[in-house]
Every structure is written in C-alpha cells, then in structure tokens.
Amino acid sequence: DQQVKQNSPSLSVQEGRISILNCDYTNSMFDYFLWYKKYPAEGPTFLISISSIKDKNEDGRFTVFLNKSAKHLSLHIVPSQPGDSAVYFCAARGGGADGLTFGKGTHLIIQP
Amino acid sequence: DTEVTQTPKHLVMGMTNKKSLKCEQHMGHRAMYWYKQKAKKPPELMFVYSYEKLSINESVPSRFSPECPNSSLLNLHLHALQPEDSALYLCASSQDPGPRTEAFFGQGTRLTVV
Numbered sequence: 001d002q003q004v005k006q007n008s009p010s011l012s013v014q015e016g017r018i019s020i021l022n023c024d025y026t027n028s029m030f031d032y033f034l035w036y037k038k039y040p041a042e043g044p045t046f047l048i049s050i051s052s053i054k055d056k057n058e059d060g061r062f063t064v065f066l067n068k069s070a071k072h073l074s075l076h077i078v079p080s081q082p083g084d085s086a087v088y089f090c091a092a093r094g095g096g097a098d099g100l101t102f103g104k105g106t107h108l109i110i111q112p
Numbered sequence: 113d114t115e116v117t118q119t120p121k122h123l124v125m126g127m128t129n130k131k132s133l134k135c136e137q138h139m140g141h142r143a144m145y146w147y148k149q150k151a152k153k154p155p156e157l158m159f160v161y162s163y164e165k166l167s168i169n170e171s172v173p174s175r176f177s178p179e180c181p182n183s184s185l186l187n188l189h190l191h192a193l194q195p196e197d198s199a200l201y202l203c204a205s206s207q208d209p210g211p212r213t214e215a216f217f218g219q220g221t222r223l224t225v226v
Contacts, residue, residue, distance in 0.1 A: 102154035
C-alpha cells in the first residue's frame, strides 16, 4: 500500500512557465515533507522541505504548499528552466519512522 | 559541505563473491541510511543507523550486512547476492534521526549481480 503517491508519471511544461508537481499521502502521522530532484544514475538532490506546522515554504524559484486536511502537497517551480528537467520525488517522514518514504516520482520535461 | 561520498560508483559481482559498498560523510551527521532503488521505482529504505547503532532493519535479507565503524563511515557488506539484487544502492545522512531533518544522498553505487 503506497503511503506517498505521485499520480502523474510525467509532466511536460514550456520553458518560462510554471511547473506544478503534486503529491498525496495517506499516513496522517507524517509530519515532514521533502522534495528531491534526481537525474539518471545519480543520487537524489534535496530541493526543499516543509514541516506540517506550515502551509507554505519558499526558496528561490521553488515553493512547496501543504494542505494537511487534504493530505496533499505540491511543488511549484517558476519560471521553469531546461535544467529543471529531471525526475522529482516527493518524500515524507514522521510517525516514529526514521527513514523517508518516497513517492514513485514525476518525470518533468521542460520544453524550449 | 553537503557531500555524501559513495564508492565504488559501479560494481559487477558474481553470486559467490563477497564485496563491500562504502559511504562517507564529514558533515557531523549522526544518522546514516542505506536505500535501494530499482529502475523506475522510488528509493526504498533498507537500514538506518542512529548514533552508530542500527536502529532500523526493514526486513532486509541477511546477505546484506551493514556496518557503521564510526560516525563518518557506513559500509554495506554483500555476500551470495542474487541477480534480482541488481540496483542502485544509495547512502544518505541527516543531522540526526529526528523527523524534521533533511537527508542528503550520495551519488549511489550501481550494482550488477551476474
């Protein structure tokens, strides 16, 4: 049973526009959420995180929004750049578990 | 410095071989992790070391044996692996094992079992 779900396997966005990646979770004990970016054959690179006590966190072009009641979070990238093309993983931790639980990832493709 | 270094980058081993994967971080992090990632799948947690003690073993077969010699090093000893164990093995570390800390990942070791 997947506790972290990314329902869009891929997303194509034009350069300069906003990219919105979505993530849903089922475990109400999760209280910290992270987004990672991954290129093929490399390890995930940490992008941004958000604690459950907040509903928004911003870092440069990246903003993460958390809707606790809906158990939903999203990552906004604006403006999108060609170098943003990668697989984006949503991850969660909490509930006594020390490790991260990952979603299946969304492959973001930025088109020129 | 947010670097986690893994060696080797690539490893091909036979089913009767014994090999080790190594991971090193010098960020003073007190929690270290091994994850396994198969193609087109998310990383899956294998082991967690918290303050150099094994705190979580996610039902991993005994042919995988982790070791934490000190707070900067984490090894994964491999013995009698199967072809289905071929995957990208990722090491990560975080400042502490608490829930509100980011984990930083190494580049991974691409393991092929033949």
